[in-house]
Amino acid sequence: GLTYSEGELKEIADQARIQNIYVISDEIYGLLNHNLNHKSFANYYPEKTITTTGLSKWCGAGGWRFGAVFVPNEIESDLKKTMIGIGSETYSCAPTPVQIAARTAYKNFQDITWYIKWQVNILSQIGNYCSDKLNSSGIRVHNPQGGFYIFPDFSLHQEKLHAAGIKTSNDLCQTLLKDTGVVLLPAHAFGFEENYLAARLAYVDFIPPLENSHFDVEKNCPKVKIGIDAIIKWIENI
The missing domain is CATH 3.90.1150.10 (Aspartate Aminotransferase, domain 1)
Incomplete structure (x- = not known):
């Protein structure tokens, strides 16, 4: 139930940049921040942050698994190709009803x-x-x-x-x-x-x-x- 402060995120981003590492930032609970002021790590380290999210938490849809990942344009082509390859064999086959629900949720996000x-x-x-x-x-x-x-x-x-x-x-x-x-x-x-x-x-x-x-x-x-x-x-x- 805890969250990083903006200062902590900046310090982590500084170290990640010094070490030149990729960061996978799982922000599936971001929209459930109790103050509604979630700060994505990608704001502070956009060049190498891979952000993951999905419907199951913020949408109250625990059994309707639908994940999404945001990948920076600067990501190495081999890594991106590998991620897409793994994804095509594991999570790209979401059931049709889940895909329709996700499309509706994201397309009409301002309405919800x-x-x-x-x-x-x-x-x-x-x-x-x-x-x-x-x-x-x-x-x-x-x-x-x-x-x-x-x-x-x-x-x-x-x-x-x-x-x-x-x-x-x-x-x-x-x-x-x-x-x-x-x-x-x-x-x-x-x-x-x-x-x-x-x-x-x-x-x-x-x-x-x-x-x-x-x-x-x-x-x-x-x-x-x-x-x-x-x-x-x-x-x-x-």
């Missing part, structure tokens, strides 16, 4: 900016609700700046988790699932050390409010509320 703002407002409220609740129980979470994930860190409870036989993030998620029914993904699945007691939490299960109705986290996200309450109760009683 209201939808992006609407969902970003909802996701921001849910994300901050979850992080505030978890932080209050000693489960450390950065308040999200975009997307619809947070990364709860249970390290402050390490002593009693270890006493309960929970010593890895896999242990953490398996025990939490068994005891509460709440599903998280272990930190180990994202490249962290096995003993790092953290996990990824997604909070996209909500009921859209009626037109002109106020969005209420506890009313419109009952399962998210139940899940957060269950995690807090579990860590208090472990």
Whole structure:
């Protein structure tokens, strides 16, 4: 749920330019920046930044996989030819309904900016609700700046988790699932050390409010509320 500042992007771009490297910048969550001010890395290193994106996140179309890549004109011809070759064998065969949906979404993008703002407002409220609740129980979470994930860190409870036989993030998620029914993904699945007691939490299960109705986290996200309450109760009683 975190994002780079403009200063950080400039510093990374400076180093990439010094090292003369290509950068693949995956910006599939860019349009879900909670302040609607996403800055593409290509703005700072346009000559060698390959930007990837797609429909599945910002469009709320998780099962409708459609990816897109923006390649700079200056890219080496051999690299571009290789990318096109790989693409033609892997992702260029998107089902026809998905292609039609993508064409409609991108062609009429200005007509759906209201939808992006609407969902970003909802996701921001849910994300901050979850992080505030978890932080209050000693489960450390950065308040999200975009997307619809947070990364709860249970390290402050390490002593009693270890006493309960929970010593890895896999242990953490398996025990939490068994005891509460709440599903998280272990930190180990994202490249962290096995003993790092953290996990990824997604909070996209909500009921859209009626037109002109106020969005209420506890009313419109009952399962998210139940899940957060269950995690807090579990860590208090472990």
